[in-house]
Amino acid sequence: MKKLSVHDLMPEDSLWLDFKGIFDHQAIRESELSPFFQALEAYADGWMPDVVEGKRRRKYGRAVVWKALEEERRERGATIGLYRTKWPALDMTLRLWFPPLEPEINLTAAVQPLSFFAEEERCRQFVEIVRAWASRYPVSHASAHSVADRALSGAPDFGRDDETRRRDGFDKIYEVFWLNVFGRKLVETVGRERMLSTPAHRVEELPNGSILLVTWPTAADFARDEAREAQARTHVHLRPDLDYDTVLRTLRERSATLAPVEPRFHPDVAPLLSRVVDRVAIQERQRKIAEFNAYRPPEPEEWRPADSVQPPDVEDSERALQHYSYLAEHLVALMHTKVPSVFKETPESLTDVDYQFWHEEFPRVFEREKIDAHAVPAIGAYLGEVLVRNLGGRWIPRKKLEEAQVLVGNRVWLPFVRAHRYMRSCQSLLDYSLTQLYREAERHRG
Numbered sequence: 001m002k003k004l005s006v007h008d009l010m011p012e013d014s015l016w017l018d019f020k021g022i023f024d025h026q027a028i029r030e031s032e033l034s035p036f037f038q039a040l041e042a043y044a045d046g047w048m049p050d051v052v053e054g055k056r057r058r059k060y061g062r063a064v065v066w067k068a069l070e071e072e073r074r075e076r077g078a079t080i081g082l083y084r085t086k087w088p089a090l091d092m093t094l095r096l097w098f099p100p101l102e103p104e105i106n107l108t109a110a111v112q113p114l115s116f117f118a119e120e121e122r123c124r125q126f127v128e129i130v131r132a133w134a135s136r137y138p139v140s141h142a143s144a145h146s147v148a149d150r151a152l153s154g155a156p157d158f159g160r161d162d163e164t165r166r167r168d169g170f171d172k173i174y175e176v177f178w179l180n181v182f183g184r185k186l187v188e189t190v191g192r193e194r195m196l197s198t199p200a201h202r203v204e205e206l207p208n209g210s211i212l213l214v215t216w217p218t219a220a221d222f223a224r225d226e227a228r229e230a231q232a233r234t235h236v237h238l239r240p241d242l243d244y245d246t247v248l249r250t251l252r253e254r255s256a257t258l259a260p261v262e263p264r265f266h267p268d269v270a271p272l273l274s275r276v277v278d279r280v281a282i283q284e285r286q287r288k289i290a291e292f293n294a295y296r297p298p299e300p301e302e303w304r305p306a307d308s309v310q311p312p313d314v315e316d317s318e319r320a321l322q323h324y325s326y327l328a329e330h331l332v333a334l335m336h337t338k339v340p341s342v343f344k345e346t347p348e349s350l351t352d353v354d355y356q357f358w359h360e361e362f363p364r365v366f367e368r369e370k371i372d373a374h375a376v377p378a379i380g381a382y383l384g385e386v387l388v389r390n391l392g393g394r395w396i397p398r399k400k401l402e403e404a405q406v407l408v409g410n411r412v413w414l415p416f417v418r419a420h421r422y423m424r425s426c427q428s429l430l431d432y433s434l435t436q437l438y439r440e441a442e443r444h445r446g
Contacts, residue, residue, distance in 0.1 A: 001059065003051045003083035006091050006112040011278050011285060013258075014112040015219050017144040018156075019130065021137025023096075025103035030066060036105065037062060039132035043125040047090055047111050049082035069096065076101055082109075088116045105137050114146055117219040127179055127202070127214055134181040135206045141170035141186060145177035146222050148283040152254045153177075176235040178219045184209040190238050200234045223255040261289040268439040269297055269430070271348075275355040276430070297431050300440045302414040302421070309405060309412045312397050320397035324404070327381035334378065345386050347442075350434040353382070358429045371423050377401055379423065380416030383434050387413060390438075391445050409446030413437070 006014060024032050041048065050060045054068030060082070072078045075098075082092040092109035117123050126144070134142055157165050158174040172189065173182075187195055187209065195211050196203060202214040215234050216227040232248040265273045273292045280288045314320045328345075331353070335342045339356050341349040357363075363371065380401065387393040387406045396405040396412065402420065405412040421432040 001051060001057055002085060003053070003057065004085055004087065004089045005083075006089045006110055009087070009089055009112055011282060012112055013114040013149075013282055014110040014147045015114050015117050015126075015144060016147045016150055017107065017109040017111075017130070017142075019105070019107040019133060019139065019142040021105045021133060021139045021142070023103055023105050023137050025096075025098050029069070030062075033065075033105075034062070035136045036133060037065065039129050039136075043129045043132075045122050045125045047084065047088050047116065049090055049092060050085055051081075051083040053081040053083065088112055105133075107133075110147060114220050118221065120217045123218050126219070127212070130179060130181060131204070131206065131212055134210055134212060135208060138183060138208050139181050139210060140183040142181040143177040144179035144219065146219070146258075148258055148285075149222060149254055150177065151281065151283040152257060173235065173238045176213075176215060176231055176238065178215055178222050178231075180213045180215075181206075182211050182213065187211050195238065198234055198237050200230065223258055225252070225255075228252055228255060258283065258286060261286045261293070263289050264293045266296055268436045269433055271351045272354050272358075272430070272433055272435050275351070276358060279359060295430075297433065297436050300418070300432075300437050302418040302437065303411045303441075304405075304414075306407060306410045306412055309396060309407065310398060310403060313399050314397045317397050320404075321395055324381045324384060324395060324397070327377045328385045330374065330378035331382040334375075342382075345382070345389050347386065347390060347435070347438050350383070350386055350438055353379075354429060354433045354435050358426060361426050363423050363425050363428065372420075376419045376423050377416065379434070380404075380419035383418060383437065384413075384415040386434075386438060387415065387441055391441055393441075408441050409444050411441070411444050413441055 048060075052058050052060050052064045052068050055071045058064045058068070065080070068080045069078045072080055077095055077097045079093065079095045082090065082094060084090040089112045090109065092107065095106040097104040097106060111117070117126065130142060130144065153175045155175060156170075160168070170186070173186070182190070182195065192211075195213075196205060198213060200213050200215050201217055202212070204212045206212060213234070215231045216222065221227050222231070228248060228251040232244055232251055235247050236242050236244045263270075263274065263277070273295070277285060277288050277292065312320075332342050335353060335356060339349070339352045341352045362375070366375070384393070384395060384404070384406045387408055388395060391408045393406040393408040393413075396407055398404045401416040402414070404416055405414060418432060418434070418437050422428055422434065
């Protein structure tokens, strides 16, 4: 049974839920937790989990949940995952904490894509789940909001160090999200009458004294200007010390940061930059696309006209070619597990290699001496082999690796020189990518 991960879909915003509620750890587990799953099953319209993962991955069912929690039980807690096998993707983690820690149901969930919550009725049912949970399991604070916008808000630290955040939690209204539940302590801090008079889409006092607040009918429309105005009004009402115009300006800046930008990357490196963008944090994605739209890699300089080629200066050319092949195999050995295409020695495999080195931050992580002694020769040889295999190139061996050339059309290319520049820094992986040099050589093969 294969679960659908949020990483299996195109990079897109998600609806993030953060819920921490107190439960009776001395009660019978099934009777204490059944209301939690009853609400989920009743209202999770279209995004109900169908997979439970503990020690094993099983089809969702109450009995399966109890079994998974029992299998994962430790002295201080138990953790299971709940997922889906179909769109939309769900990544839900349920943790139970036991004494000496405070007995707590700790749930985080991401439903992707956020656009799934564009319908008012579906959002209302989502709110009903949280309402039922917060009524049954008292919270200090719970929220649901866009993953990207939540990150831009500074949550969960809000400018505090980790120790302060862990000690104080959400001890004042740092931010107002699309859906909020404020526990009794927060309600009393703000003032119950003030909180109940908040100008929001929905404000409801729960039986245990908590207050549920929803700023706008639909979660997916959080960045609409009308929704931002409602969010700002709500925040300033709950925090009279804040200035409405300042709060609204900040929210609009966040909306602008998240506004879609059409990719227009340099064609030689577009396949690589698209991969890089897909791994950028979702809140930074549009900004990075705009940055890469303006980016132009330096023109490759690792070449000479064919009529200025340096002739071979090795005693045994065949042996030199075997050595280049041997060096290239070092890169295959290094990368094949994470980059299976490296065996094929194609232009696409060069892009895969480029991306993997960037993803691993290879020039930063590994020792410079080892990079220069082992990685650079392997990369240069592999690049040369791809030029030979795919563009009809021909090695012109030299005693010094940095002088070794590959003749393609009316130019000779210096793959080891390129590899040396390529491995100088993480930015160099983009500025001197293997992908770009290949595309330039392809245009000049004649």
